[in-house]
Amino acid sequence: xxxxxxxxxxxxxxxxxxxxxxxxxxxxxxxxxxxxxxxxxxxxxxxxxxxxxxxxxxxxxxxxxxxxxxxxxxxxxxxxxxxxxxxxxxxxxxxxxxxxxxxxxxxxxxxxxxxxxxxxxxxxxxxxxxxxxxxxxxxxxxxxxxxxxxxxxxxxxxxxxxxxxxxxxxxxxxxxxxxxxxxxxxxxxxxxxxxxxxxxxxxxxxxxxxxxxxxxxxxxxxxxxxxxxxxxxxxxxxxxxxxxxx
Amino acid sequence: xxxxxxxxxxxxxxxxxxxxxxxxxxxxxxxxxxxxxxxxxxxxxxxxxxxxxxxxxxxxxxxxxxxxxxxxxxxxxxxxxxxxxxxxxxxxxxxxxxxxxxxxxxxxxxxxxxxxxxxxxxxxxxxxxxxxxxxxxxxxxxxxxxxxxxxxxxxxxxxxxxxxxxxxxxxxxxxxxxxxxxxxxxxxxxxxxxxxxxxxxxxxxxxxxxxxxxxxxxxxxxxxxxxxxxxxxxxxxxxxxxxxxxxxxxxxxxxxxxxxxxxxxxxxxxxxxxxxxxxxxxxxxxxxxxxxxxxxxxxxxxxxxxxxxxxxxxxxxxxxxxxxxxxxxxxxxxxxxxxxxxxxxxxxxxxxxxxxxxxxxxxxxxxxxxxxxxxxxxxxxxxxxxxxxxxxxxxxxxxxxxxxxxxxxxxxxxxxxxxxxxxxxxxxxxxxxxxxxxxxx
Numbered sequence: 001x002x003x004x005x006x007x008x009x010x011x012x013x014x015x016x017x018x019x020x021x022x023x024x025x026x027x028x029x030x031x032x033x034x035x036x037x038x039x040x041x042x043x044x045x046x047x048x049x050x051x052x053x054x055x056x057x058x059x060x061x062x063x064x065x066x067x068x069x070x071x072x073x074x075x076x077x078x079x080x081x082x083x084x085x086x087x088x089x090x091x092x093x094x095x096x097x098x099x100x101x102x103x104x105x106x107x108x109x110x111x112x113x114x115x116x117x118x119x120x121x122x123x124x125x126x127x128x129x130x131x132x133x134x135x136x137x138x139x140x141x142x143x144x145x146x147x148x149x150x151x152x153x154x155x156x157x158x159x160x161x162x163x164x165x166x167x168x169x170x171x172x173x174x175x176x177x178x179x180x181x182x183x184x185x186x187x188x189x190x191x192x193x194x195x196x197x198x199x200x201x202x203x204x205x206x207x208x209x210x211x212x213x214x215x216x217x218x219x220x221x222x223x224x225x226x227x228x229x230x231x232x233x234x235x236x237x238x239x240x241x242x243x244x245x246x
Numbered sequence: 247x248x249x250x251x252x253x254x255x256x257x258x259x260x261x262x263x264x265x266x267x268x269x270x271x272x273x274x275x276x277x278x279x280x281x282x283x284x285x286x287x288x289x290x291x292x293x294x295x296x297x298x299x300x301x302x303x304x305x306x307x308x309x310x311x312x313x314x315x316x317x318x319x320x321x322x323x324x325x326x327x328x329x330x331x332x333x334x335x336x337x338x339x340x341x342x343x344x345x346x347x348x349x350x351x352x353x354x355x356x357x358x359x360x361x362x363x364x365x366x367x368x369x370x371x372x373x374x375x376x377x378x379x380x381x382x383x384x385x386x387x388x389x390x391x392x393x394x395x396x397x398x399x400x401x402x403x404x405x406x407x408x409x410x411x412x413x414x415x416x417x418x419x420x421x422x423x424x425x426x427x428x429x430x431x432x433x434x435x436x437x438x439x440x441x442x443x444x445x446x447x448x449x450x451x452x453x454x455x456x457x458x459x460x461x462x463x464x465x466x467x468x469x470x471x472x473x474x475x476x477x478x479x480x481x482x483x484x485x486x487x488x489x490x491x492x493x494x495x496x497x498x499x500x501x502x503x504x505x506x507x508x509x510x511x512x513x514x515x516x517x518x519x520x521x522x523x524x525x526x527x528x529x530x531x532x533x534x535x536x537x538x539x540x541x542x543x544x545x546x547x548x549x550x551x552x553x554x555x556x557x558x559x560x561x562x563x564x565x566x567x568x569x570x571x572x573x574x575x576x577x578x579x580x581x582x583x584x585x586x587x588x589x590x591x592x593x594x595x596x597x598x599x600x601x602x603x604x605x606x607x608x609x610x611x612x613x614x615x616x617x618x619x620x621x622x623x624x625x626x627x628x629x630x631x632x633x634x635x636x637x638x639x640x641x642x643x644x645x646x647x648x649x650x651x652x653x654x655x656x657x658x659x660x661x662x663x664x665x666x667x668x669x670x671x672x673x674x675x676x677x678x679x680x681x682x683x684x685x686x687x
Binding site: 026043044046050052187190 | 265308311333336
């Protein structure tokens with residue numbers, strides 16, 4: 001290990017995960033990438049080493065395998081300075097309406113797993129008295145909408161968890177960041193109709209995450225326009241909101 | 247189907263656009279009428295598939311880098327902007343950069359792009375050691391000067407028509423700083439400009455901005471920019487060895503109405519630009535590599551200046567011997583028209599490396615025109631002058647030259663076609679450009 005700071009990215013093979021890893025690596029952090037399939041992370045590890053001459057570790061992590069979480073955390077060679085959770089599952093709202101297994105997978109991948117693992121790291125960080133935890137939630141969690149409320153409700157839960165964790169952990173020197181990216185052009189959104197001016201590229205989110213950690217920002221809307229959009233969506237009276245199709 | 251165009255936004259055509267995420271998916275994406283696309287900075291129809299366009303920018307990983315030699319292996323979708331931002335601060339830059347840094351490595355190889363150093367250091371392809379190529383018939387082969395060399399030299403400058411470039415191994419240049427010592431020379435007419443460029447042969451970088459509105463005695467008046475990599479000792483105290491590339495602050499948010507560019511506004515711009523440059527002429531000063539190499543990158547979406555009908559860039563190269571007379575004739579025609587615009591560039595080129603590479607020893611002139619009126623006929627007239635002088639047009643900029651102009655300008659075409667056929671007997675790899683200029687009809 002080096003004397004450099006380190007970041008662990010959960011969901012390292014996602015586009016936002018890769019972008020976050022690059023942003024931290026560029027800033028001089030050593031990087032750990034964690035994902036379900038370590039083999040798929042190898043090319044990204046090679047990329048980070050070649051670009052930034054840093055140490056990169058790869059770790060197997062499955063967000064649904066909560067029983068393995070404690071072992072995952074204690075099995076790391078060192079406790080990182082920063083943990084970023086990008087994991088999540090968009091799923092298909094229509095299927096989730098009748099397929100309980102699918103709905104459960106969405107809820108667990110977006111709320112249960114990310115909350116539990118960040119909670120576990122929070123305990124370790126509080127014991128050490130330092131560190132930053134970043135949860136990538138979603139604007140979809142700001143209000144449940146007809147077109148994606150299963151995903152949105154799980155993200156809402158995650159946002160609430162992060163909010164509470166932040167309030168508690170801040171007294172112990174640990175900072176918690178909630179990131180709400182809005183539309184991002186990624187594998188997850190391939191084929192979706194995205195609204196151009198509200199859409200950003202993954203590297204923009206990666207840089208925003210790094211900045212939020214360095215500046216100790218609490219809640220980040222990656223594009224400021226989303227803060228406004230969601231403010232409007234949140235303040236619409238329910239009687240009006242329920243008639244909207246989006 | 248999606249409407250697709252190049253940087254010039256002309257022509258706009260239908261093509262099926264795919265964004266594969268794995269090399270296996272790239273293979274699956276190839277069907278009859280496919281071509282690869284990088285960051286879409288080719289001006290015309292080069293990076294638009296006859297039926298299907300495979301966007302490669304998702305492949306943006308560096309595979310390995312050896313700081314001892316500067317050798318790098320990377321995926322074809324890595325942008326030069328990314329390479330410069332990542333490796334510049336470690337003391338490495340691409341040997342060759344075109345006028346925009348927002349091009350992919352694959353695109354830079356396919357167009358064998360040139361930079362301000364072509365007269366002495368050659369084009370992008372010269373620094374490429376090998377390529378991983380997915381051919382039209384489905385083979386994935388490594389090609390280099392030693393191995394499958396025909397395929398290598400056909401792929402460098404081959405406009406993507408030999409297959410899809412997946413990866414490349416190339417060399418980066420070791421630099422002490424990211425700064426350039428620039429010397430500006432003002433030239434009052436074309437003769438003076440060409441003399442200054444000849445005298446600038448010894449400079450690593452040389453290029454002339456040419457006022458294409460000035461006529462008569464002032465015809466061809468220019469500002470010549472010579473440049474050398476600056477050493478650490480040349481930097482002002484406190485300057486970082488590597489400057490930060492700023493995100494473009496300025497952007498053109500909407501298509502300007504086509505009347506925004508007219509004789510008066512273009513003339514005023516050129517007059518002002520020349521006078522301001524001439525004032526700086528004489529001495530030398532140190533500038534960041536970003537404004538030196540990429541002056542237009544600081545204005546996002548500058549292609550919208552030309553309105554929604556788009557614009558054409560006409561870039562020709564004229565062999566050294568007859569260059570003075572023909573350039574004079576072309577500039578005279580253009581100045582009489584009066585609507586060629588901001589970016590008129592004159593530069594000396596050396597020998598190209600690929601079979602279809604654009605450069606040949608002589609002078610290249612690049613002119614932008616809004617798409618309107620009789621511009622297509624006008625450019626056909628210019629092409630006749632180019633062809634008569636033994637010159638040719640740059641395919642990466644082209645959207646409209648005729649087959650006759652193309653065939654006359656590229657005598658190695660038959661050899662290229664034979665290699666292309668051997669790599670892709672069924673003719674799967676086809677672009678709108680190849681349909682227009684290469685393919686049997």
